[in-house]
């Protein structure tokens with residue numbers, strides 16, 4: 222692997238930086254001499270946490286406040302009144318509430334900094350007393366809302382969105398240090414911070430900025446006809462594009478438009494049906510064409526702009542689509558965010574509100590843990606694959622009912638097939654057992670949604686469902702113009718009914734605080750040129766650490782990309798290849814899929830053609846499989862084929878056997894469907910008898926508190942009385958804290974690279 226040499230970064234930092242010379246204005250105290258050891262550092266912080274007890278929210282400054290349109294609970298209002306807050310002033314109230322929210326995490330950030338923060342400060346030669354002072358001063362500045370680049374509202378929004386708070390506070394801390402500490406000054410670091418500056422993403426799309434766009438927001442609950450109206454405009458237009466979250470939805474629109482007699486192209490990660498001169502497009506949102514001009518664009522499920530992993534694709538579509546009329550369909554929680562973004566881009570915003578077309582009723586008694594209560598048209602929602610099969614077995618054993626299943630790991634085609642079986646009166650299928658994969662993209666004739674549980678494993682821990690998830694899933698019951706126009710919803714366990722009642726009573730859920738971003742290839746190339754020795758994972762880490770964002774944006778979680786990057790690190794590839802490969806649909810936790818990814822990456826590295834047959838990675842059995850484990854393997858085979866197809870569009874000279882791959886894909890889908898039919902779960906369903914989730918810090922809890930509702934008491938349920946929220950008066954638009962940062966911190970990863978080297982260097 223070709224490498225460019227450079228001096229050890231930290232050594233250069235030591236050479237350049239003199240010891241602490243702290244600006245007299247901001248930092249009166251100097252760090253104690255000769256106390257640089259880690260041990261002393263740790264003791265200093267742990268033993269002196271009381272030193273930070275003076276950290277109190279500063280007095281409210283009305284002139285710096287932002288709009289606030291949410292209700293608060295009576296008890297909170299009373300407590301603010303006692304503290305002298307004029308609760309009739311929405312701005313004062315918002316700041317008081319945000320300050321209350323950030324007080325403890327901010328104090329903790331300064332008083333007990335994590336080893337990560339300590340290490341970052343040490344990197345820039347700030348340790349011990351100086352570091353302690355720095356953190357304390359920074360936190361005081363933040364809580365007095367006087368730093369233009371780190372506002373109280375932004376910190377509170379980050380907390381509400383469960384963002385890692387220290388990650389959020391770090392770029393601001395760097396900025397604060399560089400504007401106040403003279404010894405931290407480094408050209409290389411300034412350059413790195415410049416290339417990772419993500420504060421004005423609207424500028425990345427000059428084509429769209431040249432247009433006067435009208436953004437039409439269609440907001441409302443599920444089943445309210447939002448997408449129907451937007452698609453009508455698309456159909457009437459001369460040229461237009463639909464961007465949806467799922468391959469299934471892109472296919473549906475593609476077929477609908479073609480059926481109506483207008484030719485339409487299809488563009489998804491792994492499928493392209495494109496003809497010259499065709500002016501209508503249906504795409505998955507990541508594939509949205511941003512260089513073509515359209516009359517009308519429709520972006521579906523716009524609330525996914527806040528999705529931790531995929532949010533960037535919606536942001537890119539919103540900022541970059543070149544269409545005079547851009548229709549966004551989704552939840553009302555996006556309104557303030559879209560308005561703020563459009564204020565920046567200069568686009569006009571028109572909002573259309575929708576109401577549910579059908580009635581949704583909460584069954585007061587719930588399901589009462591009785592399988593004899595299952596009826597045709599019911600959909601039981603649970604979140605583990607094993608539970609799905611166990612429940613199917615149990616339901617089929619109790620009554621004379623046949624159960625279809627839908628879960629995320631199934632190919633979209635199989636999910637659509639199962640939905641069709643469930644919807645059809647003649648298929649013999651009566652009941653559906655499904656995961657939250659039913660929340661989007663499927664037309665389902667559901668009479669009643671029954672939540673088997675209200676929490677879900679997120680890869681690390683069990684987390685309560687978010688309000689948006691509960692509403693999205695519950696809203697699937699009762700579909701317009703089907704036999705079940707009135708929908709019902711309940712839970713398996715009585716204890717969960719309280720959460721369901723509360724969640725569905727919320728009419729003003731927490732607004733989405735920010736939109737996702739992802740570094741562009743150009744940004745990564747420039748950034749990498751400064752760090753030619755760095756691995757791709759290291760580059761992503763450092764980009765994440767240094768990137769500065771306006772409060773309306775967040776950097777998407779790059780952990781999946783980093784996992785793939787680490788996996789293929791030893792393979793000789795260009796930066797651009799790596800950038801492409803880390804975005805591939807690849808689950809690094811799945812052994813078979815990651816082994817395939819390695820083989821594919823090696824083929825790209827060598828430049829040798831690789832057919833799917835020759836790769837010997839995929840084996841599709843000729844008979845249905847009989848166990849859940851074997852089915853899982855078959856599902857993985859399908860994913861490898863999809864990965865191959867995905868790569869075939871990006872590296873067409875390497876992955877050439879597209880037709881054979883498509884054929885294998887269809888074969889595997891057929892075999893998965895047949896296996897599903899014959900598979901008899903071998904796990905017995907055991908009823909989970911739990912009370913409502915205990916985590917009082919949960920995101921749902923926060924959302925409910927925000928909405929002025931009482932949160933889980935842990936008591937057994939039944940319908941509850943909902944406290945009436947107190948509406949507030951003002952609804953100002955939020956200002957932007959965009960500023961031209963001029964100061965950057967020194968970091969230890971100093972590279973000597975020029976910008977042209979990134980292309981030459983193999984990463």
Ligand SMILES: Nc1ncnc2c1ncn2[C@@H]1O[C@H](COP(=O)(O)OP(=O)(O)OP(=O)(O)O)[C@@H](O)[C@H]1O
Pocket residue numbers: 441442443444445446447448449450550578664701702
């Ligand atoms: N005016 C209408 N005439 C006929 N059918 C309609 C009309 N409006 C909506 N529908 C049908 O009602 C169903 C729900 O509409 P649509 O998919 O647009 O809802 P939505 O608000 O986008 O919610 P979801 O998130 O569930 O997609 C669809 O089957 C749609 O075809």
